[in-house]
Amino acid sequence: MSCGYLWFEEIPLPAVDFISEHLREDCESFVFKDEDVLILTYPKSGTNWLIEILCLICSKGDPKWIQSVIYLIRNPRDVLVSGYLYWSTSNFIKKPESLE
Numbered sequence: 001m002s003c004g005y006l007w008f009e010e011i012p013l014p015a016v017d018f019i020s021e022h023l024r025e026d027c028e029s030f031v032f033k034d035e036d037v038l039i040l041t042y043p044k045s046g047t048n049w050l051i052e053i054l055c056l057i058c059s060k061g062d063p064k065w066i067q068s069v070i071y072l073i074r075n076p077r078d079v080l081v082s083g084y085l086y087w088s089t090s091n092f093i094k095k096p097e098s099l100e
C-alpha cells in the first residue's frame with residue numbers, strides 16, 4: 001500500500017516529482033495573509049469546481065465571506081475512479097497499476 005504514492009500526513013497522494021519532506025517544508029514556511037483563502041481538497045474531489053465557486057463569491061465584493069467554511073465532500077469511490085482514469089493518461093504523475 002505504501003508504494004507508488006506520495007505520502008503526506010498519512011494521506012496517500014498521487015506520486016509526482018517531489019518528495020514529502022519538501023511538501024512539509026513548504027507548508028511550514030508558508031506565510032498566510034489575512035485575506036488569503038485556503039482550499040484543502042483531495043485531488044479529483046472537485047477542486048476546480050470549488051475554485052470557481054470561491055471566485056464567484058469573492059467577486060461579489062463582500063470580504064466577510066472568507067470567514068466561512070465550505071465543506072466539499074465527494075464519494076471516495078468516485079474520487080478513486082476519477083483519479084485512476086486521469087492519472088493513467090497524465091505524464092506528470094506515476095501511472096496507477098490498477099484500481100486495487
Ligand SMILES: Nc1ncnc2c1ncn2[C@@H]1O[C@H](COP(=O)(O)O)[C@@H](OP(=O)(O)O)[C@H]1O
Pocket residue numbers: 041042043044045046047048049078081082083086
Ligand atoms: N459540480 C460538480 N459535481 C460533481 N462533480 C464535479 C463537479 N465539478 C467537477 N466535478 C468532478 O470533479 C472531478 C475533478 O476534480 P478536481 O477538480 O479536484 O481535479 C471530475 O470528476 P470526473 O473525473 O469523475 O469527471 C469532475 O467531473
Ligand SMILES: CCc1ccc(OS(=O)(=O)O)cc1
Pocket residue numbers: 006013014015016043044093
Ligand atoms: C501533491 C499531490 C498532487 C496533487 C494534485 C495533483 O494534481 S491533479 O489533481 O492530479 O491534477 C497532482 C498531485
